[in-house]
Amino acid sequence: xxxxxxxxxxxxxxxxxxxxxxxxxxxxxxxxxxxxxxxxxxxxxxxxxxxxxxxxxxxxxxxxxxxxxxxxxxxxxxxxxxxxxxxxxxxxxxxxxxxxxxxxxxxxxxxxxxxxxxxxxxxxxxxxxxxxxxxxxxxxxxxxxxxxxxxxxxxxxxxxxxxxxxxxxxxxxxxxxxxxxxxxxxxxxxxxxxxxxxxxxxxx
Amino acid sequence: xxxxxxxxxxxxxxxxxxxxxxxxxxxxxxxxxxxxxxxxxxxxxxxxxxxxxxxxxxxxxxxxxxxxxxxxxxxxxxxxxxxxxxxxxxxxxxxxxxxxxxxxxxxxxxxxxxxxxxxxxxxxxxxxxxxxxxxxxxxxxxxxxxxxxxxxxxxxxxxxxxxxxxxxxxxxxxxxxxxxxxxxxxxxxxxxxxxxxxxxxxxxxxxxxxxxxxxxxxxxxxxxxxxxxxxxxxxxxxxxxxxxxxxxxxxxxxxxxxxxxxxxxxxxxxxxxxxxxxxxxxxxxxxxxxxxxxxxxxxxxxxxxxxxxxxxxxxxxxxxxxxxxxxxxxxxxxxxxxxxxxxxxxxxxxxxxxxxxxxxxxxxxxxxxxxxxxxxxxxxxxxxxxxxxxxxxxxxxxxxxxxxxxxxxxxxxxxxxxxxxxxxxxxxxxxxxxxxxxxxxxxxxxxxxxxxxxxxxxxxxxxxxxxxxxxxxxxxxxxxxxxxxxxxxxxxxxxxxxxxxxxxxxxxxxxxxxxxxxxxxxxxxxxxxxxxxxxxxxxxxxx
Numbered sequence: 001x002x003x004x005x006x007x008x009x010x011x012x013x014x015x016x017x018x019x020x021x022x023x024x025x026x027x028x029x030x031x032x033x034x035x036x037x038x039x040x041x042x043x044x045x046x047x048x049x050x051x052x053x054x055x056x057x058x059x060x061x062x063x064x065x066x067x068x069x070x071x072x073x074x075x076x077x078x079x080x081x082x083x084x085x086x087x088x089x090x091x092x093x094x095x096x097x098x099x100x101x102x103x104x105x106x107x108x109x110x111x112x113x114x115x116x117x118x119x120x121x122x123x124x125x126x127x128x129x130x131x132x133x134x135x136x137x138x139x140x141x142x143x144x145x146x147x148x149x150x151x152x153x154x155x156x157x158x159x160x161x162x163x164x165x166x167x168x169x170x171x172x173x174x175x176x177x178x179x180x181x182x183x184x185x186x187x188x189x190x191x192x193x194x195x196x197x198x199x200x201x202x203x204x
Numbered sequence: 205x206x207x208x209x210x211x212x213x214x215x216x217x218x219x220x221x222x223x224x225x226x227x228x229x230x231x232x233x234x235x236x237x238x239x240x241x242x243x244x245x246x247x248x249x250x251x252x253x254x255x256x257x258x259x260x261x262x263x264x265x266x267x268x269x270x271x272x273x274x275x276x277x278x279x280x281x282x283x284x285x286x287x288x289x290x291x292x293x294x295x296x297x298x299x300x301x302x303x304x305x306x307x308x309x310x311x312x313x314x315x316x317x318x319x320x321x322x323x324x325x326x327x328x329x330x331x332x333x334x335x336x337x338x339x340x341x342x343x344x345x346x347x348x349x350x351x352x353x354x355x356x357x358x359x360x361x362x363x364x365x366x367x368x369x370x371x372x373x374x375x376x377x378x379x380x381x382x383x384x385x386x387x388x389x390x391x392x393x394x395x396x397x398x399x400x401x402x403x404x405x406x407x408x409x410x411x412x413x414x415x416x417x418x419x420x421x422x423x424x425x426x427x428x429x430x431x432x433x434x435x436x437x438x439x440x441x442x443x444x445x446x447x448x449x450x451x452x453x454x455x456x457x458x459x460x461x462x463x464x465x466x467x468x469x470x471x472x473x474x475x476x477x478x479x480x481x482x483x484x485x486x487x488x489x490x491x492x493x494x495x496x497x498x499x500x501x502x503x504x505x506x507x508x509x510x511x512x513x514x515x516x517x518x519x520x521x522x523x524x525x526x527x528x529x530x531x532x533x534x535x536x537x538x539x540x541x542x543x544x545x546x547x548x549x550x551x552x553x554x555x556x557x558x559x560x561x562x563x564x565x566x567x568x569x570x571x572x573x574x575x576x577x578x579x580x581x582x583x584x585x586x587x588x589x590x591x592x593x594x595x596x597x598x599x600x601x602x603x604x605x606x607x608x609x610x611x612x613x614x615x616x617x618x619x620x621x622x623x624x625x626x627x628x629x630x631x632x633x634x635x636x637x638x639x640x641x642x643x644x645x646x647x648x649x650x651x652x653x654x655x656x657x658x659x660x661x662x663x664x665x666x667x668x669x670x671x672x673x674x675x676x677x678x679x680x681x682x683x684x685x686x687x688x689x690x691x692x693x694x695x696x697x698x699x700x701x702x703x704x705x706x707x708x709x710x711x712x713x714x715x716x717x718x719x720x721x722x723x724x725x726x727x728x729x730x731x732x733x734x735x736x737x738x739x740x741x742x743x744x745x746x747x
Contacts, residue, residue, distance in 0.1 A: 092257045
């Protein structure tokens with residue numbers, strides 16, 4: 001009834017009734033509220049921390065499969081150039097002395113290095129069977145990055161060059177590279193995820 | 205004061221030493237256990253294992269004779285991309301004349317390859333490359349406790365995991381449980397938890413439970429640890445399950461109701477089977493047994509009129525043959541062939557078993573019963589009737605009443621032709637009269653000089669017994685009921701079981717009611733044999 005427009009005798013201009021005028025204010029108010037809701041300044045919903053290590057175990061198993069496949073690969077499975085890879089050594093005494101930030105830094109730089117190395121391997125290897133393994137490994141590394149992000153570990157800014165980085169090795173064979181990849185995941189990455197603060201808070 | 209102090213200190217020291225010794229002994233025992241496990245599991249030399257996050261032990265075995273001193277050997281290990289290091293060795297004697305060379309490291313690096321080289325006087329004897337986190341050999345779980353969950357057939361096993369940080373969720377446990385007296389047990393696997401509920405156990409039995417641990421193999425790996433010390437526990441005793449009990453009761457109740465229904469519906473059939481009606485002639489002799497106590501004479505005297513009714517029945521139903529049994533014949537023991545009756549009875553028994561044979565027998569006898577001459581011929585035809593002929597002849601010669609009750613077996617009945625001293629032309633009448641169950645009998649009895657009172661075999665001589673049972677028809681009277689006149693022919697017909705059922709009825713009880721009289725003085729056939737005999741076998745009197 002509020003929208004009914006009474007037409008005057010001329011039938012030219014719809015005459016707004018009293019009801020229409022009364023509805024103007026609620027309409028404007030509703031519109032305002034909607035707009036404000038959209039533009040409400042707020043933090044983006046934090047990612048749920050992925051604390052279940054079965055995800056990482058899955059990645060580890062796939063990395064192990066890739067390593068085994070590479071060992072049995074005869075042709076077209078060689079690294080064209082030597083690459084820098086993170087050190088996988090874990091001395092528990094030494095590891096525990098580091099704080100969370102250092103550990104995170106170490107893990108993230110190692111992951112970045114591995115990504116570079118695997119990308120190079122992908123281009124070097126001509127065996128098609130290995131391609132699927134290597135692609136899988138690269139995808140898994142990116143997923144691990146997402147997991148780390150979910151644990152509130154800040155993003156890693158890659159260095160300009162890999163030369164002279166601490167805690168790195170150089171490997172020149174594909175099998176060594178994949179072995180380093182597996183050991184890194186099993187060691188430092190897992191320890192970091194185990195110790196993650198976000199997960200500790202959930203547990204406690 | 206100082207003495208006390210000193211003594212206290214001394215005591216403490218002794219205790220401390222004892223404890224240490226105990227722990228050392230325990231450690232040595234554990235080490236021996238691990239050595240034995242690795243000797244089985246590990247095939248490479250030197251055999252290496254990690255006990256925790258930092259401890260690492262390697263050893264190899266050599267024979268006592270060939271082993272040198274510890275100094276001759278060198279143990280070198282090299283981590284990847286690092287310089288090599290040496291490990292100090294120690295030698296320990298082992299069982300079986302062997303020597304153990306052991307290297308122990310207190311700090312290890314994991315997730316990196318380690319190359320080991322063992323040299324004896326510069327010569328490489330052992331070479332190995334491994335990752336330390338993949339050769340864990342842990343101690344068995346401690347504090348294994350087993351308790352009841354409160355439910356039937358369940359036990360709750362809990363233990364303390366080995367105290368390794370970062371590795372709790374990588375551990376895998378095996379719980380072995382077996383009945384205390386059996387060797388075969390079952391195994392349950394638990395991952396990353398420190399308790400397990402065993403199900404499906406038998407109630408009220410003693411169980412032996414042990415646990416062992418291993419790393420799961422994804423991030424860390426190793427060998428199965430030794431079994432923990434077994435724990436014995438008894439499960440809860442079998443409970444009275446109300447559900448099963450109530451179900452059992454309901455089902456048994458239903459079964460009982462069904463069986464009762466069945467029994468009641470087939471009541472009559474079952475009663476007949478279990479307690480077959482033994483026919484008695486009480487109904488025919490009204491008041492004989494109840495009033496007169498079996499005294500037939502009195503009863504006859506009193507109920508003359510009633511007796512006439514019953515013969516009328518027989519008149520309408522049967523045409524008795526003149527050859528029907530009129531008396532039993534009991535032969536003197538001096539007569540030569542006492543063995544034949546058994547034969548007859550045997551044949552009777554055989555006949556009994558096969559209807560056909562009985563019918564055959566009947567067929568044999570039937571013509572004999574039809575007519576005098578036919579009978580004679582028939583009897584002549586049968587082999588065993590020759591014997592009867594002989595006996596008859598003997599009887600003619602020696603009509604001595606025998607006091608013995610029966611030489612003949614019970615199944616033998618003798619059909620005598622015209623067994624009284626009536627004139628032959630009255631033969632038929634007499635026979636007819638003889639068909640009358642009792643009156644004729646007693647009439648003839650009166651006329652007879654025979655002293656027999658109960659020629660009716662079925663009528664007991666002792667009137668005390670109140671039963672007219674056809675079974676007693678085989679009680680042969682003491683006396684021979686001999687017809688006196690020499691002129692008529694005697695045909696002792698051995699009727700081995702022919703049922704003189706003149707009624708067309710086929711029911712056993714009807715036979716019993718009807719034939720009872722016929723059998724009483726014609727064929728002494730017991731009631732129980734009657735069903736075996738062909739019932740539909742009217743013997744017609746051709747006169």
